[in-house]
Amino acid sequence: MHDIRTIRDNPAAFDAALSRRGLEPQSSSILAIDEARRAKILAAETAQAEANKAAKEVGAAKGRGDDAEFERLRALVGEKKAEIARLNDEAKAEDARLTDLLMGLPNLPHDDIPDGADENDNVEIHQHGAIPNFAFDPVEHFEIAGVKDGMDFETAAKLSGSRFVLLSGSVARLHRALAQFMLDMHTEEHGLTETATPVLVREEMMYGTGQLPKFGEDSYQTTNGWWLIPTAEVTLTNIVNGLTLEESYLPRRYVAHTLCFRSEAGSAGRDTSGMLRQHQFEKVEMVSIVRPEDSAAEHQRMTECAQNILEKLGLTYRTVVLCTGDLGAGMRKTHDIEVWLPGQNAYREISSVSLAGDYQARRMNARYKPAEGGKPQFVNTLNGSGVAIGRCLIAVLENGQQEDGSVDLPTALHPYLRGKTRITPAGELE
RNA sequence: GGAUCGGUGGCCGAGUGGUCGAAGGCGCACGCCUGGAAAGUGUGUAGGCGGGAGACCGUCUCCAGGGUUCGAAUCCCUGUCGAUCCGCCA
Numbered sequence: 001m002h003d004i005r006t007i008r009d010n011p012a013a014f015d016a017a018l019s020r021r022g023l024e025p026q027s028s029s030i031l032a033i034d035e036a037r038r039a040k041i042l043a044a045e046t047a048q049a050e051a052n053k054a055a056k057e058v059g060a061a062k063g064r065g066d067d068a069e070f071e072r073l074r075a076l077v078g079e080k081k082a083e084i085a086r087l088n089d090e091a092k093a094e095d096a097r098l099t100d101l102l103m104g105l106p107n108l109p110h111d112d113i114p115d116g117a118d119e120n121d122n123v124e125i126h127q128h129g130a131i132p133n134f135a136f137d138p139v140e141h142f143e144i145a146g147v148k149d150g151m152d153f154e155t156a157a158k159l160s161g162s163r164f165v166l167l168s169g170s171v172a173r174l175h176r177a178l179a180q181f182m183l184d185m186h187t188e189e190h191g192l193t194e195t196a197t198p199v200l201v202r203e204e205m206m207y208g209t210g211q212l213p214k215f216g217e218d219s220y221q222t223t224n225g226w227w228l229i230p231t232a233e234v235t236l237t238n239i240v241n242g243l244t245l246e247e248s249y250l251p252r253r254y255v256a257h258t259l260c261f262r263s264e265a266g267s268a269g270r271d272t273s274g275m276l277r278q279h280q281f282e283k284v285e286m287v288s289i290v291r292p293e294d295s296a297a298e299h300q301r302m303t304e305c306a307q308n309i310l311e312k313l314g315l316t317y318r319t320v321v322l323c324t325g326d327l328g329a330g331m332r333k334t335h336d337i338e339v340w341l342p343g344q345n346a347y348r349e350i351s352s353v354s355l356a357g358d359y360q361a362r363r364m365n366a367r368y369k370p371a372e373g374g375k376p377q378f379v380n381t382l383n384g385s386g387v388a389i390g391r392c393l394i395a396v397l398e399n400g401q402q403e404d405g406s407v408d409l410p411t412a413l414h415p416y417l418r419g420k421t422r423i424t425p426a427g428e429l430e
Numbered sequence: 431g432g433a434u435c436g437g438u439g440g441c442c443g444a445g446u447g448g449u450c451g452a453a454g455g456c457g458c459a460c461g462c463c464u465g466g467a468a469a470g471u472g473u474g475u476a477g478g479c480g481g482g483a484g485a486c487c488g489u490c491u492c493c494a495g496g497g498u499u500c501g502a503a504u505c506c507c508u509g510u511c512g513a514u515c516c517g518c519c520a
Contacts, residue, residue, distance in 0.1 A: 038479090038480065038481090041479070041480050041481095041489085042480060042481070042488095044480095044489085045479090045480065045481090045488060045489045045490085046488080046489095048488085048489060048490090049488055049489070051500095052488095052489085052501095054500080055448090055500055055501050056448085056501085058448090058500045058501070070500085073500070074500045075500090076500090077500050077501080078500070081500095095479090202511095243440085244440055244476095244477085245440085246440075246457090246458080367477095369440075369458085371458095373459070373475095375477090376440095376476095376477080
């Protein structure tokens with residue numbers, strides 16, 4: 001959702017920003033609708049003002065006992081009614097046209113992100129760790145001897161179908177340990193507020209964060225209308241839906257560990273082996289609610305929170321800033337953090353940290369009252385994974401694998417495994 | 431699932447047909463009081479949209495949508511959300 005006044009003030013800048021997304025100029029048609037809309041509003045309100053004035057005088061006429069005037073005014077108000085209704089309908093129609101148009105357009109990309117067509121044009125901005133050298137050919141996570149028994153895709157397929165997994169034993173334990181580790185890091189070292197949220201939400205919330213109306217195909221809905229969240233961004237961000245906050249309340253920084261559900265409708269055939277892409281997975285998600293002037297710094301801060309998790313786990317990663325062609329519709333700037341997976345011999349996305357500006361805040365009507373007074377302003381929202389647990393599990397397993405099929409586990413996780421340090425080739429924790 | 435009661439400003443809460451954008455309180459802002467603070471005290475304090483250079487003016491908003499009426503926060507209908515009790519259940 002865009003601010004019509006910003007477009008009015010500087011249509012050229014608006015078109016220039018959209019053109020970076022490969023879109024045709026929109027401002028002239030937007031402004032034409034806006035002008036028509038304002039003319040209709042003015043007409044409707046003028047008619048309404050006349051009717052209101054007459055209605056007010058009706059009572060006075062009655063009080064004076066001026067029956068002739070009373071009847072005349074009554075008739076006048078009655079006549080105006082139809083005209084007002086018609087003008088109002090026309091004004092509403094123009095307003096709806098404008099809203100639909102503004103809602104349907106993607107967010108404006110941030111000035112400092114690169115132009116580009118697709119993911120190949122993303123730009124690396126940070127890299128940590130060396131590409132590990134193995135004295136043997138590293139395998140994918142599900143091929144590691146010590147992992148095979150604890151990562152059961154066949155039983156999961158029986159239970160639920162493809163793109164599900166049943167974890168058991170030491171793998172399930174490691175999976176749980178990762179979630180605990182991440183939450184502790186974020187709450188105790190990064191200052192985020194731990195939150196446990198619903199995973200079923202009202203449709204309205206999916207509009208608030210922008211999953212709807214365009215991307216309903218990607219998510220699941222229950223028979224009675226709830227949506228299963230594709231990410232805790234939905235619940236955490238919508239905490240401030242409809243609120244007017246005191247400025248002193250900001251910044252607000254949340255973290256939650258939740259299940260996430262995605263239909264993966266558009267990714268048939270991609271990443272079908274292993275647990276890289278599942279219909280149901282767990283993720284630790286961070287969301288910040290900040291003043292607009294703080295959003296760029298907050299974006300960097302959140303990126304570092306996610307990076308810190310990977311560093312503590314001894315993983316190699318790189319951070320890229322998405323180019324205009326790869327940027328999500330609702331976002332102004334996104335950092336993807338990609339972890340090195342030896343089994344795939346590639347970097348794969350493990351976290352995505354995004355700055356939405358006021359795009360979501362406008363949809364949610366989430367504002368704050370400036371401390372120095374003045375009109376309420378829209379907040380800025382940011383979200384980022386900190387990080388995807390299933391993918392992190394993959395990374396830990398593939399990077400820790402040994403030639404004998406065992407897995408050495410990162411020191412940071414040892415306390416969460418009651419001192420256990422490795423998975424044996426037979427799949428035992430020891 | 432059954433029954434009942436509700437939805438009013440940033441928050442709480444009065445208000446059952448016009449004088450209501452709406453008492454009172456909280457919160458917040460500024461002032462007084464104070465050595466300084468607390469307490470006390472005074473004043474102010476909704477949002478959206480439109481017009482206007484501006485002062486300011488108009489219009490809408492008491493969950494949403496319809497209806498009754500010259501006139502609706504108030505009456506009627508529908509929807510929606512919430513609470514409580516009962517039943518069922520982890």
